[in-house]
Amino acid sequence: QAQVVESGGGLVQPGGSLRLTCAAAEAMVGINRMSWYRQTPGKERELVAAIDSNGNSEYAYSAKGRFTISRDSSKNTMFLQMNNLNFGDTAVYYCRVDTTWYDYWGQGTQVTVSS
Helix, strand or coil: CCCEEEECCEEECCCEEEEEEEECCCCCCCCEEEEEECCCCCCCCEEEEEECCCEEEEEEEHHHHCEEEEEEEEHHHHEEEECCHHHHHCCCEEEEEECCCCCEEECEEEEEEEC
């Protein structure tokens, strides 16, 4: 019954692909911006990609050309297609859902890039 749940992480070889999914509760209303962050131990959580209610997106420099963010507003879901993964992409990926009154975080999904 969590408000925001991520899925799709896993172990992948360098150059491989993963598709992450963020599912916000169907009852959640007033969603404006949805975004993906990632974090490794000892480092601050950093923005990977974001998409607003109009479908406009932005990406971190390291994600441009490799990652694609998308959104299905009718189902309160968001996706992150990650291609050509490298070792630097290893992290816990978190979904953030910004509403008019509250900002929600998921518990994260682990992405590990290893040969």
